[in-house]
Structures are given as structure tokens and as C-alpha cells.
Amino acid sequence: MIRRESKSKKLKKYLNDIKALYQVSKSMTSTLNLDEVLEMIATKVASALGAKLCTLRLFDEKDRVLKLRATSALNKTLTPLMKDIPVGEGVAGGVALKKRARIVKDLSRCKEFLHPEVARKKGWRSMLSVPMIERDKLVGVLSIYSDKGDAFRADDKDILQLFGNQAAIAIEDTRLALYARTDHLKIMRLFAGMLDAKDNYTEEHSERVMRYTLAIADEIGLSQQQKEILRYASYLHDIGKIGLDNAILTKPDKLTKEEWEEVKKHPEIGADILRKAGLVDGLIPTVLYHHRHYDGRGYPEKGPTGKKISIEARILAVADAYEAMVSKRVYRNALSDEDARAELKRCAGTQFDPEVVDIFLKILARQK
Numbered sequence: 001m002i003r004r005e006s007k008s009k010k011l012k013k014y015l016n017d018i019k020a021l022y023q024v025s026k027s028m029t030s031t032l033n034l035d036e037v038l039e040m041i042a043t044k045v046a047s048a049l050g051a052k053l054c055t056l057r058l059f060d061e062k063d064r065v066l067k068l069r070a071t072s073a074l075n076k077t078l079t080p081l082m083k084d085i086p087v088g089e090g091v092a093g094g095v096a097l098k099k100r101a102r103i104v105k106d107l108s109r110c111k112e113f114l115h116p117e118v119a120r121k122k123g124w125r126s127m128l129s130v131p132m133i134e135r136d137k138l139v140g141v142l143s144i145y146s147d148k149g150d151a152f153r154a155d156d157k158d159i160l161q162l163f164g165n166q167a168a169i170a171i172e173d174t175r176l177a178l179y180a181r182t183d184h185l186k187i188m189r190l191f192a193g194m195l196d197a198k199d200n201y202t203e204e205h206s207e208r209v210m211r212y213t214l215a216i217a218d219e220i221g222l223s224q225q226q227k228e229i230l231r232y233a234s235y236l237h238d239i240g241k242i243g244l245d246n247a248i249l250t251k252p253d254k255l256t257k258e259e260w261e262e263v264k265k266h267p268e269i270g271a272d273i274l275r276k277a278g279l280v281d282g283l284i285p286t287v288l289y290h291h292r293h294y295d296g297r298g299y300p301e302k303g304p305t306g307k308k309i310s311i312e313a314r315i316l317a318v319a320d321a322y323e324a325m326v327s328k329r330v331y332r333n334a335l336s337d338e339d340a341r342a343e344l345k346r347c348a349g350t351q352f353d354p355e356v357v358d359i360f361l362k363i364l365a366r367q368k
């Protein structure tokens, strides 16, 4: 009976470990923020293995040191740990050099351990450290500490090694995704430059629109993903103008009704282009509704109104309109910043979301 109970307890612990491991790998793919990924690994590992603290160090190839990048609970008393550890020094440095896990049963008797004074103060008595390796390449070192002496067994080592391997893959994936994203943004910028030129805007029009949209997004507290949509949408929202006759876009006089009807199609054409390219979902409504008014007017004629228009589209509408107003166009001179702000205020609640206008005016006032 006792044996069975301990067996089921063990099984339960394993299941929990696997669940935590699964959560780690699942959430990896949903974020592009390396710091967030690392922090989550450290927190999940500490709770899954019941450790007092988990530290995650990344290997810096250039300086051959291990840099502390995340912990499950960092506070001031742990600042000595923030020092870089050269490969080959200390427990973690040794694990990195040999690429082999190590259990320290009694920290007070471990000569290599670099922070005995912290361990004493915090009551850490044993530790377990594993290398994070991805395709034979050292990515970093994952360590856990316990307030019990001789706390870690071989199966803890196996579980932590699994976490370490999973973490290494996630870290490398995130790094690769970040490189790819840099390239994506460069290509977007190229597109944006072409579109700005076609529209006779100055080169920095899209860049400025992006800065405004991100400033508003920060103020509202939008997620990383929403900000990513805004970044892309700032560059690509007018992509539907690509097929428009240049004569219409550069016409100094008033457009005829037919010409205006052509211009009004650009959000739909743009959304269609992005849809066919298989681009992210949130980007499409942003592009589609960037000229849709808060009160349901504007274009396209059919679509959501008020707060049902995506927040990204409502933000882009304000930022793009302001930047267009203060730019010199072929058919009119640039408006002064004061006039442009007055125009935003006048159209708050009809053309624009009044809350977004409010926030944007505050941002502009602060920049002054």
C-alpha cells in the first residue's frame, strides 16, 4: 500500500513535470521576446522541480562567459549572481566546459562554487546544474538550488536535462525568428518606401506613421503581437494603391467622381493582396478598415463601426491622417501642427475614435 502510494505520487510528479515542459515549449512559439521566453523557463523549472531558485545563464561565444539572463525570483540579495561566469570556472562554468550535468550535494563543502556567501544567507544547501545544448552547440546553463542538503536525485537530473534541451531549442528558435523578423522588416521598409514614393510622400512618411502608432499602442498597453501588427500595417496599409494610376495619385486638382471611386478601393485591394500572401490575420482588418470612420462613414462602405473596428485600425487611422496632414501634398500645402491637431479634435467621435485622438494629442503635447 505504502509502495503503491509512493509510486502514484511519483507518477503524479512526472505528469506535472511533463505538463510544465509542454507548457514551456507551447508558449515559446507564441512570443518573439527572448527575455520573456527565458524568464518563463526559469519560473516553470523552479516550480516544476520544487526548487528555491532557478537561474538561466546564456553562453556568450565571443567572451566565452556565461551571462545571467533570467531567474525564477531575482532580488537585490542576489546581485552577486549577476556577474558573468567564465567557462571553466565555478559549478556552472564547469558544467559548460564539460557539457555534463552536475549535482552538488553539499554547497558548503563545494570549493568551486563562486557565491558561498549568498548560499549561506539564502539557505541554499544543494544544487543541480545542467548544460543547455542544441545540436552539439552550448547554448547556456540551467541551475536549480534547494534549501535541503542532498536534495537532487538522478531522475531530477534527467528531468532538468529535458527542460534544458527544450529550452535550448526554444532559445535558438527565438533567435532565428528574430533574425528572420529583422529581414521581414527590411523588406516591409522597402515596400513602404516604394508606396511612399508612389504617393509622393517624403521618404519618412511610413516611418513616422509607425512611430506614432507604436507610441499610442504603448500608452494604451497593447500586446507585443498587436504592436507587431501595427508595425507591419504602418508600412503596408496603402499597398492596395500599387495598381492605381499614377496620374490619379499625383493629380494637383480635385479628383473626378470616377477617380475618387478608384482611390477608395485601395483598402480592399490591399487586404486582398495580403490575404493571398497568407499574411497574419490581424493585419488584414487593420489594412481593410484604416479609412473606415468611427461613425460608420468613410470607406469601405460595409464594415464595423465604433469600437467594433479593430483597435489597430482605429490607431492607424489617427496616426496616418495626422502625418498626411502635416506633410506637403501635390494638391495642397502642409498643415501646421496646430491646425492638424485641431482637425483631429474636430473629427474625434465622427471620423476617429475619440479616446485614441485624446491619447495621441497627449503624446504630441508631451513631445513638444
Ligand SMILES: [Fe+2]
Pocket (backbone or CB within 6 Å): 237, 238, 266, 290, 291
Ligand atoms: Fe490609405
